[in-house]
Amino acid sequence: MRRWDGPIRVLHVDDEPDAATLTAEYLERESDRFDVVTATSPSEALDRLNDEIDCVVSDQEMPGTTGIELLEVVRDRFPELPFVLFTGQGSEEVASRAISAGVTDYLQKETGTDQYTILANRVTNAVDQYRAQRAVADNQRRLRKVIDRIPHPVFVIDEDEYYRLSNEAHAASHGLTVTDVEGSNAADVLDEAFYEPFHEDLTAVFESGEAVRKPEVVAEEPDGTHYYDSRIHPFDDYRPGTRAALGVVVDVTERKRREQALERLHGVTRELIGAGTKEEVAELVVEGVSETLGNSKALVRLLSADGSELQPVAVSSEAREMLGDRPAYEVGEGTAGAAFADGETLLIDDVQQVDDEYDRGDARASLYVPIGRHGTLSIGETDVGVFDQWDVHLAEVFAANAAVALDLVEQARERERQNERLEEFASIVSHDLRNPLNVLSVTLDLAEQEDDPEHLERCRRSVERMERLIEDLLALAREGAVVTEPEPVALDDVAADSWNAVPTGGGKLRVETDAVVHADPDRLRQLLENLFRNAVEHGSTSPDSQTREEEAADQGSVTVTVTALEDGFVVEDDGPGIPPDEREQVFETGYSTAERGTGLGLAIVDRIAEAQGWDVTITGGTETADADAAAKTDRGARFEVRGVEIER
Numbered sequence: 030m031r032r033w034d035g036p037i038r039v040l041h042v043d044d045e046p047d048a049a050t051l052t053a054e055y056l057e058r059e060s061d062r063f064d065v066v067t068a069t070s071p072s073e074a075l076d077r078l079n080d081e082i083d084c085v086v087s088d089q090e091m092p093g094t095t096g097i098e099l100l101e102v103v104r105d106r107f108p109e110l111p112f113v114l115f116t117g118q119g120s121e122e123v124a125s126r127a128i129s130a131g132v133t134d135y136l137q138k139e140t141g142t143d144q145y146t147i148l149a150n151r152v153t154n155a156v157d158q159y160r161a162q163r164a165v166a167d168n169q170r171r172l173r174k175v176i177d178r179i180p181h182p183v184f185v186i187d188e189d190e191y192y193r194l195s196n197e198a199h200a201a202s203h204g205l206t207v208t209d210v211e212g213s214n215a216a217d218v219l220d221e222a223f224y225e226p227f228h229e230d231l232t233a234v235f236e237s238g239e240a241v242r243k244p245e246v247v248a249e250e251p252d253g254t255h256y257y258d259s260r261i262h263p264f265d266d267y268r269p270g271t272r273a274a275l276g277v278v279v280d281v282t283e284r285k286r287r288e289q290a291l292e293r294l295h296g297v298t299r300e301l302i303g304a305g306t307k308e309e310v311a312e313l314v315v316e317g318v319s320e321t322l323g324n325s326k327a328l329v330r331l332l333s334a335d336g337s338e339l340q341p342v343a344v345s346s347e348a349r350e351m352l353g354d355r356p357a358y359e360v361g362e363g364t365a366g367a368a369f370a371d372g373e374t375l376l377i378d379d380v381q382q383v384d385d386e387y388d389r390g391d392a393r394a395s396l397y398v399p400i401g402r403h404g405t406l407s408i409g410e411t412d413v414g415v416f417d418q419w420d421v422h423l424a425e426v427f428a429a430n431a432a433v434a435l436d437l438v439e440q441a442r443e444r445e446r447q448n449e450r451l452e453e454f455a456s457i458v459s460h461d462l463r464n465p466l467n468v469l470s471v472t473l474d475l476a477e478q479e480d481d482p483e484h485l486e487r488c489r490r491s492v493e494r495m496e497r498l499i500e501d502l503l504a505l506a507r508e509g510a511v512v513t514e515p516e517p518v519a520l521d522d523v524a525a526d527s528w529n530a531v532p533t534g535g536g537k538l539r540v541e542t543d544a545v546v547h548a549d550p551d552r553l554r555q556l557l558e559n560l561f562r563n564a565v566e567h568g569s570t571s572p573d574s575q576t577r578e579e580e581a582a583d584q585g586s587v588t589v590t591v592t593a594l595e596d597g598f599v600v601e602d603d604g605p606g607i608p609p610d611e612r613e614q615v616f617e618t619g620y621s622t623a624e625r626g627t628g629l630g631l632a633i634v635d636r637i638a639e640a641q642g643w644d645v646t647i648t649g650g651t652e653t654a655d656a657d658a659a660a661k662t663d664r665g666a667r668f669e670v671r672g673v674e675i676e677r
Contacts, residue, residue, distance in 0.1 A: 037156050039065045042074040042087040042099065052086070052115070055145035060153065071099040078103065082110070083156045084133075086148070089116035089123060097123070100130045109162065111155035115148060133159075177207075182278040185267055188235050190215040190228070193273060202278070223248075234261050234274050245285070256285040290423060293321045294430075301434035305441070307331060307403070310434045311343035314406060314427070319345060322423055324408045326351050326392070329431075330358065330365055331404035334642040335596075335672050339365055339404055351409060352390040363387055365405040368397035374425055378414040398424045401432030515547040515641065517676060520598060523550065524591045527557035533565050535586075542593035547674040548641055556637045557591075557600065560668055563631060564589045564602035567666070597643065597671040606665050612647045634668070643672045 039056060043049035046069050053065035066082075068074035071094040074085070085103055089096040100112050114127045117138035124135050133155045136148055176183055182199035186192050195210035203210065203218055215231075216224055230241045246257040257278050264275035297317035304310045311329040318327040326348040330339035341355045349355075358366035363385060368375040377383060380395040389395070392409035394416050399405055406428045410416070521540045528538040538561070546553070565587055589602045607615060616635040638645040648667045 035062070036064055037062045037083045037153065038081055039063060039152060040068060040074060040077055040082045040085045041065055042068045042071065042085065042091070042096070044069055044088065044091040048088075052145065052148075055142060056149050056152070059146055059149035062153070063149070070094075071102075074099060075102060078106065083159070084111040084113065084152050086113045086115050086152065089114060097126050097130050097132075100127065100132055104131050109159060111152070111159050113148070113151055113155065181280065182276070184210070184276045185264060185273050186215060186231065186276065187274075188272040190231065192218065193267065193271075199276075199278070230259075230261055231274060234263055235272060238263050245281070255280060255282045257281065287419065287423075290321050290323075293317075294423070294427060297321055297427075298430045298434075301430055302437060304434055304438060307435055307438050308342055310431060310438060311404075313434075314400075314431045315343045315345045315348075318406070318408060318424070318427065319347075321427060322408070322420060324410065324420075326409045328352075328355060328407050329400070329404060330355075330407070331400075331435075332360075332369075332402070333357070335674055336360070336642070337674065339369055342404075348407075348409065351392055351411065353388065356387065364395065365397050365407055369399050369405050372399050374398045374421055376416060376421055378416075380409070396421065396424055398428040400428045400435065403432055403435040406431065515549055515674070517545045518548050518550050518553055520544050520546050520591065520593065523554050524557055527554050528561055528589075530554075531558050531561045531565065533561065533587075536565050537588040539588065539590045541590060542598065544593040544598065545676040546598065547676075552637045552641065556634050556670075559631065559634050560600040561589055563634075564600070564604055564666065567604055567607075593675065594669065594671065596675065597669065597673040599667060599669050601665060601667040603665040606649055607647060609649070615647060616645075638670060641673075643670050645670045 037060075039053075041049050041052050041056075043052065046067075049067040049069060053067055056063045056065050066077060068077055071087075071091060074087070078085070085099075087096040087099055091099075096114050096116060100114070103110060103112055108131075111133040112131070113134045113136060114123075114132050115136050115138060116123070127135050134151045136144070136151060138144060176194070176196040177198075179196055180198055182202050183194075183196045184192055184199045185194035191212065191214055192210050195207050197207055200207045200210045205218065210218055215227060219227055226243075230243070233241050240260060240262040242261075243257075243259040246259050248255045248257065258281045259278045260276065262275045262277075264273045265271075267273040267275070294317075297313065297320065301310055301313050301317070304313055311331060314329050315327050319325040325345055328344040328348050329342055331342045332338075333340050338357045338359045340357045344352075344355060358364075358369075360366055361370040364375060364377065364380065364383060364387075375397040377395045377397075379393050380389050381393060383389075389409070391411050393413045394410045396408040396416050397405055398408075398421075406424060408416075408424060521543055524538065524540045587602055587604050589600065592599045592601070615631045635645055646669050648669065649665070
């Protein structure tokens with residue numbers, strides 16, 4: 030748009046070429062703002078008429094078409110363009126017709142040069158006024174665009190409660206158009222329930238001259254409850270002589286819902302922290318997601334004991350209805366498996382586009398959030414792309430809180446195990462160690478009174494028993510800690526090393542596997558040593574009075590075999606075995622059938638297995654022919670260790 034004081038481009042129309050040229054020259058002499066182009070006929074003028082022309086100066090009487098007829102054509106194309114009728118054939122009738130046609134000014138030609146000065150002034154005033162009006166109109170259009178682009182309702186209302194201005198958001202909030210609202214009374218626009226409080230607030234603004242704010246106006250709408258922050262300000266500057274108020278209404282529904290979600294999240298978090306088991310945490314997560322995020326289709330997978338897969342532990346009824354029975358994901362595979370392995374949230378707008386083998390029912394938008402090192406939280410919806418960044422953020426906060434709760438559950442379990450070990454330790458120290466100490470004390474008194482070698486041998490056995498008890502106590506306390514970083518270990522190599530570390534006398538070891546297991550090498554060695562020692566000691570028939578050399582010689586008949594399973598390994602012997610009614614007790618601390626046993630060896634085995642996520646059970650050994658019986662009998666003990674990651 031041109032500046033108000035910028036150049037003025039004039040189109041002068043006159044059928045006399047010399048008159049047209051003369052007028053152009055004089056106008057340009059009057060002001061350097063003028064740039065005059067001429068036309069000698071209305072048709073030529075119309076060809077030259079465009080957006081660059083600021084004013085048309087036309088004669089009245091011309092062959093074929095009059096100036097007024099030209100004016101009528103110009104008005105059709107450019108309704109507001111200044112048009113000055115400059116004619117030597119003036120009359121009241123011509124002037125009246127010109128005014129009716131919308132002429133800007135009317136000037137009759139006279140002799141002398143003063144007429145050009147008057148014409149220049151008339152044209153300048155007309156163009157400046159035209160430009161000013163265009164500027165105002167342009168500003169109004171721009172203001173309207175700005176106001177209509179404001180996403181919040183904005184309005185101006187006068188003291189008689191008539192809307193003077195309304196943006197599109199304000200009109201739409203009432204189901205109307207801007208044209209419907211502007212000029213209407215508030216009583217006709219607002220629902221009755223809203224009009225009365227609005228009338229009171231507006232009256233307060235006009236009476237006090239101060240703004241009124243209602244930070245939380247509640248409205249029940251078809252899509253649910255909405256919350257608005259309403260503000261009404263005095264706006265007397267809107268139009269001189271008019272008292273008005275400016276209103277701005279901000280929809281704070283989303284913010285309010287987020288605040289409510291955070292409040293609910295805090296409440297659910299308190300429940301999570303108080304959970305006693307991992308399963309309880311998982312159930313609370315599923316329930317809490319529905320309550321906090323508003324997404325009822327959720328499930329939680331937790332890492333399996335061997336760390337190989339994510340198993341569904343808690344599934345909401347809505348998720349089960351939408352998805353059906355959910356599979357376990359191997360770590361790194363599928364959507365949840367990938368999110369867990371990467372340790373990053375996975376957001377998929379349409380999970381049906383994921384090309385894998387998993388059936389996801391009607392699920393579309395899906396969100397997979399790692400729960401620390403414990404598992405994943407999966408949330409699904411039947412619509413595409415409905416999750417935004419706030420949903421992602423809230424789900425991640427929820428999952429982080431769940432991870433802390435699961436850590437606390439593990440810590441509580443570990444403390445419970447530690448307390449149990451302390452109780453075991455106290456029991457053994459107070460009872461099992463006290464017995465050999467008493468024997469040693471009494472026997473030393475006898476040894477001082479009697480010169481009998483048997484007393485010294487009894488002392489030696491008591492000292493050896495205390496040494497074994499102390500070693501086993503230390504192992505029991507040490508081996509219960511959870512293994513977090515297992516490594517590949519060749520089972521045949523560690524079995525051979527363990528066998529050599531145990532006094533086995535003439536016993537035999539057979540290793541019938543080359544499997545590689547994932548384990549803590551030192552603890553696996555301790556486990557095997559204790560199983561081998563158990564087989565050797567319980568395979569012996571020697572009396573308590575035998576020396577170690579005599580006892581070792583008597584143990585020569587025991588054969589221990591190590592083999593592999595699909596998910597673990599077996600340690601089996603051909604000794605007398607353990608009676609079926611005693612097999613559930615052998616892993617308890619203090620239980621032993623051997624005269625010299627501490628009762629801790631198999632308890633240590635169980636503790637080591639538990640720390641590595643394994644499970645150890647005992648059954649009978651291999652059936653062998655009994656020379657004194659017609660039927661076969663069950664000899665030996667078979668220890669199966671399962672839940673072990675195996676490499677072949």
